[in-house]
Amino acid sequence: MTKSEEEIWQILEKISDPEIPVLSIIDLGIIRSVTVNDNTLDGISEVLIHYTPTYSACPAVDMINAEIGVSLHAAGFKNLHLKQKLFPAWTTDWMSEAGKEKLIQYGIAAPIGRSCDNGKLEELKIVCPQCGSNQTILISEFSSTACKALYKCSSCLEPFDYFKCH
Amino acid sequence: MTTKEIQNPLINFLLHLGDNALILGHRNSEWCGHGPVLEQDIALTNIALDQIGQARNFYQYAAKLISETSGEKITEDSIAYLRDGWDFKNCLLTELPNGHWGQTVLKQFLIAAYQYYLYQVLEKNSEEQLSAIATKSLKEISYHLRWSSEWVIRLGDGTDDSKQKILDALEIVWPYTNELTNFTDYEIEIIGDTYKNIKDNWIEKVYVVLTEAGLEIPSTVYNHNGGKQGNHTEHLGYILTEMQFLQRAYPNSEW
Numbered sequence: 001m002t003k004s005e006e007e008i009w010q011i012l013e014k015i016s017d018p019e020i021p022v023l024s025i026i027d028l029g030i031i032r033s034v035t036v037n038d039n040t041l042d043g044i045s046e047v048l049i050h051y052t053p054t055y056s057a058c059p060a061v062d063m064i065n066a067e068i069g070v071s072l073h074a075a076g077f078k079n080l081h082l083k084q085k086l087f088p089a090w091t092t093d094w095m096s097e098a099g100k101e102k103l104i105q106y107g108i109a110a111p112i113g114r115s116c117d118n119g120k121l122e123e124l125k126i127v128c129p130q131c132g133s134n135q136t137i138l139i140s141e142f143s144s145t146a147c148k149a150l151y152k153c154s155s156c157l158e159p160f161d162y163f164k165c166h
Numbered sequence: 167m168t169t170k171e172i173q174n175p176l177i178n179f180l181l182h183l184g185d186n187a188l189i190l191g192h193r194n195s196e197w198c199g200h201g202p203v204l205e206q207d208i209a210l211t212n213i214a215l216d217q218i219g220q221a222r223n224f225y226q227y228a229a230k231l232i233s234e235t236s237g238e239k240i241t242e243d244s245i246a247y248l249r250d251g252w253d254f255k256n257c258l259l260t261e262l263p264n265g266h267w268g269q270t271v272l273k274q275f276l277i278a279a280y281q282y283y284l285y286q287v288l289e290k291n292s293e294e295q296l297s298a299i300a301t302k303s304l305k306e307i308s309y310h311l312r313w314s315s316e317w318v319i320r321l322g323d324g325t326d327d328s329k330q331k332i333l334d335a336l337e338i339v340w341p342y343t344n345e346l347t348n349f350t351d352y353e354i355e356i357i358g359d360t361y362k363n364i365k366d367n368w369i370e371k372v373y374v375v376l377t378e379a380g381l382e383i384p385s386t387v388y389n390h391n392g393g394k395q396g397n398h399t400e401h402l403g404y405i406l407t408e409m410q411f412l413q414r415a416y417p418n419s420e421w
């Protein structure tokens with residue numbers, strides 16, 4: 001990794017997911033690669049970033065792209081190519097362990113286990129991020145965003161979001 | 167623009183998949199703000215959002231292929247907003263009016279069960295981009311299927327009133343389900359003879375859920391077909407009128 005590539009990873013680390021601001025886009029695992037070409041004719045470094053969107057209709061994608069553009073521009077990287085890469089498809093397996101921990105601290109239960117192979121779903125016991133109880137009930141398969149489900153804790157009686165395994 | 171004359175099976179298949187997702191997503195979005203309870207309103211609206219996102223992925227891919235072959239600049243937006251009814255290749259079932267809540271979730275269940283098995287086949291397709299979109303969509307559809315299955319069971323196995331309503335809905339929508347697994351040439355060209363498994367798996371899944379709901383598969387004598395070839399019910403025209411109004415009245419307008 002070159003020095004400017006390292007610098008860009010550090011800048012990206014500071015960009016948060018607009019829907020779950022405690023997570024950085026690095027925690028989410030959507031940045032697939034960063035390549036910098038410093039040997040351009042005009043002397044302006046060329047930056048190529050590949051990213052994989054989390055969900056088919058994730059409304060945060062456009063906002064994240066805009067923020068990447070603004071942050072890199074401010075740091076002097078003025079020639080940016082952002083390329084979407086759908087293959088392989090993003091999965092919650094790519095979320096960092098640090099990211100999962102931050103989710104729980106934020107009050108959202110983190111995705112459990114590996115992504116659902118062949119789209120098969122398991123019946124999972126979701127632990128309440130508030131009190132740690134495993135006595136929880138699924139209220140709705142879809143919550144504040146499509147990527148989360150709504151649960152209720154039978155011990156502390158609080159509702160909470162579960163970031164679904166995808 | 168028109169896509170009526172396109173012969174390339176992959177482009178036609180992508181348009182078909184995108185049209186199914188867009189039209190069903192548009193129908194489901196009609197429930198936004200009207201669901202029976204807040205949680206279910208949000209659930210169906212989120213499903214609609216997933217579907218419109220899936221449609222965008224298929225359209226972007228189709229637009230790229232159409233632009234490459236025709237030399238014209240085609241985008242996902244021109245595919246969604248500037249084609250006429252006969253260009254659309256969605257199944258008739260996706261364009262049917264929502265009816266009551268039970269009819270909506272039943273339609274959603276029948277289509278999700280079909281997509282669930284179809285996308286498992288597409289996931290293994292040698293076209294990398296098609297496989298990637300299918301893999302992503304399948305994860306989302308798994309949740310659509312589970313959610314809608316539970317609703318069909320809850321209503322079928324619920325009160326006398328809910329049972330009667332879902333029975334009536336089944337009579338209305340069932341004649342449109344045959345088209346799902348009545349595969350056209352452009353589909354078979356891409357998925358090969360796996361289409362037979364999709365049909366068997368779909369009917370088995372439908373049987374299991376309907377049985378648990380205390381319902382039976384209706385014995386229908388007449389099936390409606392034609393959507394996949396661009397022959398639609400009058401309902402599609404009304405959807406397009408509403409959906410395309412802005413681009414038709416104010417061409418090239420942007421948000």
Ligand SMILES: [Zn+2]
Pocket residue numbers: 128129130131132133153154155156157158
């Ligand atoms: Zn609790």
